[in-house]
Amino acid sequence: MNELSELASHLVDVARDAGAKDVIAEAMDSMVTQVRFSNSRIDAANWWSEKHVELFVAIGKRLMSSDIRDLTRADDIARGIVASASRAPESRTYGGIAQGRFRYGRSRIDAKLSSIENPSSYVNEAIAGAESEGANNVGGTFFIRRIQTGIASSGGALADDNRISADLSVRAFSQPEASGHAVSCTTHESRIKARATGERAGKLSVMAKDPVQGQAGKMDILIEPLFLGVLGHSTTNMMTALWVDIGFSMYAKKIGKQVASKAVTFVDDPTVDCTSRRLFDHEGVPTRRNMIISRGVLKTYLHNTSTAKRFRTKTTANAGPIVPSLFLAASQPVAFHPIVQSGDWTTGEMIEDTKNGLYMNNTWYTRYQNYSTGEFSTIPRDAILKIENGEIIGAVKNIRVSDNLMSLWKSIDAISKSSEEVFWWDEASPPSTLPSVRVREMNITRSQ
């Protein structure tokens, strides 16, 4: 045990002594450094330090969660939380927490990444890379995230995890309406491709020059990993048992059904080397590789122990944070690291094989008319390139993909061999490893 799991374990004991039956304590110590840049210069550098313990207690079916942020009074606060739980109304749908003898993997961190003293130098490299390819205005963010976690529960969880990662996001402009976006996400200092990421964003921005008004109609679309990562955000939310339970999911009652084309296999796997790798979920259950969609067929929803009981299945080790946050409900299971398995196409082959289509770098602002049916629209941004008869012939702008998300996943007919880890802002989130894909006959609309 290290300091954090000791602290978590101690608070589990305090809460149990105070009368709690089920207890989970997750202690976190994080330091995040961020450099923000725009107009090819650094705007600000930020640093956040947080050390706190998220605590869940249950007395029978009376529940209370909290975030203990003043650790000098942690024991008293923990007792207070148990007292609050004893007065809380019953939650009749509560299904308990994970119980067992858990075995965990080992944390691995790159000490070199941890000891970066001057994050601004990576930003300057990225800007130089983008400018070398023809961009004249470059912006983005560079993060270094150090997160240590210790977890303990009355169900037998006890573990530590130590993670460090870096993520660089670069958006480059060559004209006011011609931009490209690229990211680099890694757990190793040697793999921060600052200059190459800048170069890629810069190159795309040049390809996107002189865009013309895009036309409405049915079209094939080739979407890059970043674009797919943005769609993955809402796709994985709808895969969670909570969203299914409240009806806000196109995957409700679809277990065993075809929900994507046979080319699509979709897993959640935080055990691989990635920026969202983690040893355990927020209940302390060891994480694992979960097959969500196999050759287009939906295999499971994402569960914690309580939702699994309601759905008469077992947890998938996707318990989400104990305390709700801005866009995340309490008790909502979460995906940690979605992966769409690679195919056998090169991006060049996909372009050559497309008669009438659009190549899309990125998108944002994906919103749903109806989550239960999947009708949505999203607004492509950055390079949108027109493909005619297997060749890129120019750039377009001001269009929207207005279609159905289930149809989109079902209409994927080509997947690239290569894939990359992407993570960008709150859009392409959580971090995921994704290929480029071609989607047949999507509906493109535009403003009048």
Place this chain on the structure above:
Amino acid sequence: MIDEDLANSILDLAQKKPRVSLAEVRVEEIRSHQLAVKAGEVNSNTGLEDSGMNVRIVLPDGIGFASSNNVSKQEGARLVQRAFKLAKSAKVRTPISLSPEQPVRTTWTVSQKRKLAEVSVEDRLTFLREIDSAVIRTKVKVQGRYYELKDYEISSYFTNSEGSRIGSFLPRFSLESQNLVSHKGETEQSLREFGTVGGWEKADEWRLTEMLPAEVKMLKDQIEKGKRVEPGVMDLVCGPEVAGIAAHESCGHPMEADRILGREMSQAGRSFVSADMVGKRVGSKYATVVDDPTVPGAYGYYAYDQEGVKARPRYLYKEGIINEFLQNRETASRMGTQSNGSSRAQHYLREPIVRMANTFVAPGDFEDDELIGSVKNGVIMHSFTEWNIDDKRYNQKYVSREAYFIKDGELGRPARKVVLEVTTPSFWGAIDAVSKNVKFESAECGKGDPVQGVAVFTGGPMVRLRGVNLK
């Protein structure tokens, strides 16, 4: 109780660093509670007490910001050291300056008749279950029935090297509802938020046991009687909810000075508006949009911003003309003007950035009926479901949640999923009448990286657009 002496002593440390043009320290204490009910059963129950602080140091060639949830002199010294080091490392070529602002010494609070902290879990649960029961009593088939109540009491103390000392207390709470109505094998969704500042007494003003049953009945009606429009050009009356989202998305956001200057270029994006467009026309003479943090009781209310600048109404579009951007001290200095108090942060851990507060279309002279009465062939769109806008805030889309046909000035049957996909000048330029009655909606606006959600009102009266494309 915030230790103001501690904050001032940390400020002293920051001021002693070389070349500091501005130092700021903020200490916050937050008490919050969250209770969610799903299908009448408790889904989650969370309470927490939080405290923390931040230090911002501005040098001529860099800005550094450091924050922590540990409030102590030792941690304060660490934050000063870290913020200074980060500011120094930036080495910005163009000198950084801030608009000159008068130092302020004051305290502001929002009062509560019934304190949020004293509302028991039982009372909160009763409140949520009464809503749930009222929805069930409609006999409409509703899945979801997810209702979440959140409240915050935020005490804050701000001090800066220019002599500002501002204490504040802000109680704020909201209710989010998610309902999915099923009827005849079809579904319609409703995601609503109700928010305010003040005490628990304000919860009754929402009248949710009437409002949400009416909402699910309306959605059933949309499914049962609704008909799609024949795509084409017609008149559109936008209800306050639609006018409000347009005000927020295609006026408020593009008028944020940091966005105009490019600071959000890799996340929330840039703006179709450039710094030299003040005075340029973007809409008809009926298009006036105001952002006003000082609207009493508004969800986005504040009296002083996060840089200690007094809040005031900002007329963003005035009679169709680009009038005034939302500014903080840095953007104002770069544009040669004064801050108008638009600097906000979601939490002490995050840097303050330029934000909206309560953004709405200003009222006109017409009665609501008059707007509808002169439409020969059109639609009234009261509310929306799907919506989005591009990152330069020029191409937007609103899909109706509740809409009706208008024929010869009379309301007709429900119009289902009416789509308005329109450019910003086309929207604001098509307005030819605005009604008297402003109504507000609550929302969380996301911006910044990591994304910061801040409480806002959107709103307006009814506005009439002539000859727009609907589908």
